[in-house]
Amino acid sequence: MACRASWSYTKRSGREATQPDVIKALAVEFITTFFFVFAGVGAVMATETLAGNSLVSLFAVAIAHALVVAVMISAGHISGGHLNPAVTIGLLFGGHITVFRSLLYWIDQLLAASAACILLKNLTGGLNTPIISLASGVGSLQGVVWEIVLTFSLLFTVYATIVDPKKGSLDGLGPLLTGFVVGANILAGGAYSGASMNPARAFGPALVSWDWTDHWIYWVGPLIGGGLAGFIYENFFIIRTHVPLPIEREDF
Template sequence: MAKIALGTSQEAAQPDCIRALVVEFITTFLFVFAGVGSAITADKLEAGALVGLLAVAVAHTLVVAATVSAGHISGGHLNPAVTLGLLVGGHITVVRSILYWIIQLLASTGACFLLHYLTGGLATPIHSLASGVGYLQGIIWEIILTFSLMFTVYATMVDPKRGALDGLGPIYVAFVVGANILVGGPFSGASMNPARSFGPALVSGNWTDHWVYWVGPLIGGGLSGFIYQNFFMFGTHVRIPNHEEAF
């Protein structure tokens, strides 16, 4: 069973960590800017529900493929749930995970504030549950959607035995994000990403159902990472160097 690496307090000052944090900020910023921006545009153009959903799904698919590829230095997490999924598999330390979460939230907030300014103060759409969808249903939606996202990340990008899929991971991950938005968007909003939900909620001041988009994705991402690492990739994992503490 994979052990969770604690890391050290000096890790934040290491050049490779600083570079990774800068890249993670840039890629998360660009992801949220395009994702939230597409939702604002759909509202502004008063597109129909289906057309708007398709536009948002396509925008997220394209930007995820690009930013995950561009974020190879940091791993292109863009998402606290993905970071948690890699943490439980022993692929990132606790210290660096916390730094990633902070950076992801800051990037999302910055992107949403900039969009609010550039659009002349247009409303920033938030993730919230659709009418008739209860809290438990919303959480289950987000668990399943994020589980599929994290499972794809492991299968196409983390697993050293990915074979012919090598190099295609960002594209397949993007396809899963787009597909999940199409299926789950009308019900839970298909966030799959606490950072993606955090920025719009903060900028708009609307925290309706917001906790759902932390609980669901974090459970889904963490559970998926644990299962894949320990049941499908066990014995192939290259451990973090010995100077990182583990338990």
Template sequence: MAKIAIGSIQEVTKPDCIQALVVEFIATFLFIFAGVGAAMTTEKLVGNEVVGLFFVAMAHALVVGVMISAGFRISGGHLNPAVTLGLCVGGHITVVRSVLYWIDQLLASVAACALLSYLTGGLTTPVHTLAVGMDSLQGVIMEIVLTFSLLFTVYATLVDPKKGFLDGLGPLLVGLVVGANIMAAGAFSGASMNPARSFGPALVSGDWTDHWVYWVGPLIGGGLAGFMYENFFIVRTHVPIATDEF
């Protein structure tokens, strides 16, 4: 069974940690900027809700795939506190560095949304909220399932040492599952799968409606997927030393 690596506060001073935090900030910023920007564009230009949802899903799929690829070598390209938690549960990143990543990701999200609001002349950054008729429990379960599928894909295509012919396709496949989940559930829960993706727009717009759902659901789903895949599907001949990236 995988062991969670605690780490130490001294990691903050290590060059590789500083590099990872800078890259994680940049990658998360660009992801949020493109994702939230796409949502703002659809509200401004598109009347057809189906077309708008597809546009947002494709924008997220593309930018997630590219930003994971851009940040993978240095920070792992997490972009998402739920991904960081899922990898921490599997022992692939220390608890200390996970907390630093969380702070980094949230700050990047806020910065991206604040810049978008300024550049668009004060347009509201759309927040994730539950659809009419969906209660909080339904929303949490939906986000658990969606984020579980995201982390399951991350482990299967990026972490598992026996990923075989999938090697090199991980970022693209993770982006595609994000896009597919948005198409499937965007009209119900918003399909966040990412507390940072929900936090920035909520803070900048001042709208915290249903916001807790987008922390509880993704973190449970991500942590559960990381624990299950690491302990039931990855077979190793020895237990490796925990690394900073996946």
């Protein structure tokens, strides 16, 4: 489907924010993003507290993120279970969500991530909520490229296993497979860029710790990677027999 078609029906008035389905979707998106960040950041805090082997810690963090992503995407079917501004922008570039709703989702995701990290800090007696930052020796450009590549693979998986109407035998496995790719990406890039793939996941800890080191990287990289994946998959790999009406493509 041509990109111009996706933009032709993404313009909605501010009244969209008061529609019952949007309010319900925002509530679900907040809940699922909250628990995703709570489990993900909590796992990192736990591994730091236990001070175990770094490889084992990385594996534990990857598994925790993989599991919670798979479950929260499934649980968030009402909102689409984006959990991530990069997923939202990828779906926006494919015409699956309106511009206005995308902005609402972004605000929702950032608030949920912040609330999760505030609660974690209080529940752990004031322990630091570790930020995502570049490893020693990794430059800013390298970090951005890492995040672009990792987030592209995440969104490509989302499109191939969840969004694509011709996903075939993969139907129903999308959330699990998306969780797998998140875990794999953390194992691959966690020791270098931190493998955020998610501006909200980076924002919550940075806000609560008030440490913005390298933070811009976790917006620029994921949003570029997510947007590119959504645009490319939608326009080059999805085959449609007709042009859907706007109402058919409003939600992920």
